[in-house]
Amino acid sequence: MSTAGQRVKEVRKRRGLSQRELADASGVSLSTIRKLEQGERATARLETLRKLAHALRVPTMRLAGEPNPEDASAETVDRWTAVREALERPPLAPGLDDEPPTVSGVRAALRETEPLFSGDQFAALSVMLPPLLRDAEALGPEGRRVRVRLLQLAGWLMVQTRQFKAAETALERALDDAADRLEGAATVNTLCWLLLRQGELGKAYDLAVKWADETEPRMSRATPTELSTWGWMLLRVSAAAVRNSQPGEAEDALKFATAAAVALGREHAPENDFLRTFGPTTVKLKAAENAGVIDRPDMVLRLAERIPFSGLKPTSNNRNRHLLDVADAYVKTGDYAESFGKLQQINADSPEWLPNQRYARDILGRVISGRRTLTVEMRTMANVVGLPL
Structure with a gap:
């Protein structure tokens, strides 16, 4: 496997640049480039690689290291070893001529990386995230805001991939x-989801109720961000309650979330944060999810018909989960072809997301048990979701 220095050298020569010319074009010191290319340093800060990549006119991923395509759909703990280490260990001490990361540089690198999160590009994130986490941690107090945002995204990713x-x-x-x-609530939103996925329903409910109370705005002058934040806390209250056999509390929380969504009048993403997008469509998606939890497939399908699905991105935070709820409803009503079709749709749009969903494995298991023969497509899907045949 090539090192970052080897990749820099390869692209630099292809561009016909000397080390000095690359240093002048990128703003990275000549000494750093030499040490990278000579193998004295195995890697570089993501901010440094980003500067070099811009000067060389290639994506940062080209220098950081492309993910192994054979691992693209594998549900594996080992993929995230470097991410776990970056979260748990202090940042690396800089070398004598290392240029320290800057807040603006790390913020720019994070901005370039965010589409990988919203697009469920897990293999690429396993490469890009560790150096970015180390750079953000090395910023100190002045980098607090960008570090919080990165940790929120990293936490969400780790929940998605069951790295609890x-x-x-x-x-x-x-x-x-x-x-x-409000910044704290954005983190608590994902913390509640983590507790739900771990089966800690009581803890999730109590935490969501506490933060719903703390973020409840005065409706007459609430900002869109306040309504979005409060609405998401209420959805977490409802999700925990419906799973914990508290139907009254679940319904009440969903009604208040609906009121917040009506006050917004549209889907709103505070600071363009896809994790916090909230509005009437989000509430409908979660209402359908609740219906699935209480084993009302008829209600799931009825609610699904009212959701403006064309406006949702294929890899948006709630769309794929909704498709799984619809697939589950179809299999419960005996429509195995429609159920399997939804799984195929998710896999086509989000091939790295689906293998991490045990829900998908359960649905496919019921589809297969309800069919007399297995098609080639079903065997392929079983391999994708890790269902033994």
């Missing part, structure tokens, strides 16, 4: 650094 301990580490650190209740 690493998720807890990232989210607790983000919460400790939160500057105000």
